[in-house]
Amino acid sequence: MMKSLLTCFLLLSIYLLNAQESNKNDLFLQVGSLLHNNYNSDQPGVAVSIIKNGNVVYKNQKGTANLEYNIPISDSTAFNIASVSKQFTAFLAVLLEKENKLSMSDDIRNHLPELKHLPYKITLRHLASHTHGLPNSNELANLAGKGLDYNITHQEIAQMLLNIKQVNFKPGAKYEYNNTGFILLAEIIERVTGKPFQEVLQDRIFKPLQMDHSMAVSSSSIIVKNKAYSYKKENDMYKNYVLNMKANGSSGISTTIDDLSKWAIEFQNPNKINNVVFDEMTQTTTLNSGKTIDYGLGLEFKNYRGVDVVFHGGGTAGFRSYLLHIPEYMFSVVILGNNNDFTPLNIVYNIVDLFLEEHLEEPSAPKKVRYSNKELKAFEGTYEMFPGTYYNILAENDTLYFQSFGRKGKAPLPVIGDGEFLFPYVPTTKFSFYENGFIFNIADFKYDCKKVELKPKDIPSKSDLLKFEGAYKNEEFNINYELVMKNNQLVASHSINGDFELFPLAQDSFYTNQSVFSKVDFIKNDQGDIIEFQLSGRNIKNLKFRKIN
Template identity: 30%
Template sequence: MSALNPFRTGSRRAAATLAILLTIGAGSGCRDDRVTTGREPNRSAGDSDRSQGVLDGHIDNDEPGCAASVGIQGDVVWTGVRGIANLTTGTPIGPQTVFDIASVSKQFTATAILLLAQEGKLALDNPLSDYVAGLPPWAATVTVGQLIHQTSGIPDYGELLAAAGYEDHDRTTQSQALQELAAVPRLEFTPGSRFEYSNSNYLLLGEIVQRASGTPLPHFLSEEIFQPLGLAMVMDPVGTIPNKAVSYDKGAAGYTVVDSAWEQVGDGSVQTTPSELVRWADNYRTGQLGGPGLLDAQLDGAVETDEGSGERYGAGIGVLADGTLEHDGGWAGFVATFRVSKDRRTSLAIACNTADHDIDAIADALWQLWT
């Protein structure tokens, strides 16, 4: 699922699990996302009001909107909402509204790869051809690590499907995307020679997870990442997800529903709430999952995205010049952004059910309040 820029940019059982976790979260006093935790009461109280004011200033309450959360050391200290989750029913966006976080999902696919590398089930220096059959000879020249860091030279499968005439509302499968890649005669550049964002890299990483673990990527994420950390998340691009917002595109005639029937996983498709994302963010500080080795591997070998910018791309996460971690995403009317501070104490996540709002401006204003 395409990113808005280089950084910013399952099953019924899994969907049921997500619904249960969200219900537990909504009913638990320790997970009330609408109040501060008391960790920094004086600052949080004032910043909560100002933070809600940021959302109110950017979004009308009778249109599709956004939810945003701030975390400090794993605690959700503020969640704000503004707008409508479903224009047909009039259901407002709430703290438990679920969004497709698009390319913000890439960090989870990368984490799955790194966990398997820790277990010795794959190696980052091994070629793509060791794990995915049926690709042209160029697959032997691309390493797993180059897929992670977006330096493979493989063209974007989304652009290939679009060139073949497929639109968002047309059903396309993982197999179709792989078939398009199998028809690519040559790479766009020599692997490892430069950074170029391509969703194909993470689609292929998802395939590698399945080959190396014997488990489809959505199930692997649930069993090895989401459930161990108690996160209400699921990777499921087209399933029915309880509490999920409807996504919209705004045109001259107003808002219209955006329906996507693309079934690919690996490059996007995690469904969750901003509050769950900031809870996940604390793993970049604690290493609760994966330990210090995972923390090192997530940024080891990060590549510069633009010469002289100081910005780098790690394992599914961008690293800004000041050390902030960041990734944005956008897909089929949904947009999302995610940040973790240089000291890894503070995190921010925003998700919207329309691309009509300036999510970067909202994020910048909230980030200034909390960091």
């Protein structure tokens, strides 16, 4: 009898093991189908890795790393991981804090005396949590005509930021995602250690974890072995999307799917010291008001279908990266890509749905999915996303429409439900309305758009506009713009960026519908003469341009 029971138990164990293995293989086949359905072998693609309980349980690649030479993506292909780099910078800073070499509460002016003129104390914690209030490096570089396709090194960007003289808002007052904080944090790490940032990364992270194919790339002249090239699709054709802007700290790390998986494994099973560091990085940030935000130090948090997620995404030029952890289930997903689309984001969460299905909550159905035109009228109005960037929301024939301010065309917004409307023209984008505002959701980014009252003036006469003409200079960053009349239209002209038309917004105030050069407010002296204009926009507020003639 005992022998029969043992035999039955053994057979049952074998059956269960085979069932588990079969289920696992079925999941892997479904992930493979995801990649197959979204990417072709002869087009830019992705590398994917799934980590469970400290082990890589699945790894795959699909697509081409270099279209010119038809080189396929492999597990040794190196990708620029863009903003996923931020967590490495934050890790180094916190690690140095544990060694008493700095404090996250330090005033950055003590480490960077070039910024001694800043009006407020900004801490290293402010830098690593996007609450510092400094203007963003990307917007400043773009304003000077040095965008993604301009060859600019990390050192040049850092030097530009060390000229900052004013802030957008008081540190700790709000969260505003940008790259400046992490670039300056990398500069502080270099000064504290007395070593180049790349060397500190190698010594403290890459070598200990045997991430032998990872490096910080601070210049276009640096050779990256087996690198993926960056692409974008235009008119059904792929084109090179060259990334020449190199910034360490906020971006710039080049790594492979194997190496980044080792970093994910360390997050799941950290040593004693690293565990303390990760614990500090994954604490939410508290603003001056007492409000907490879902960002720690180089890492973000959210709840997805009932499970808590720690993550960060990255995107620059055609490179895409995403690193997601679900600590409760020791589960991580890593994805790297070289095409400028949003597909990697969808793949990551499809993988989460597949592997953790039994632990996830079913999305709740919206209570209200139909709106009358009268109800939609409550959403109507003009909304400000950034200074100088405005949108109109219109209700017509039981349909909500989106319109760029000052433009005639409009686009319908399909209803999702409960005050949410799809923006189908950009993937993973929707509007979530609340009283007198909406959240513009783009992937993981959330932009708060408040309803505003704008009453643009009639077109000023040519004589009225002539008083604004002249050459203007920003002393901080040595940026020059000339305001001139062209075809009876006031235009801001730059030697590289070209011309931006200025449209009247209020007395002595104009907007441009451009992200680089957005809202312009002219300042007069006591005699009524124009002496400067102040430029505001995304991550820039009241940047002063003095009239020089």
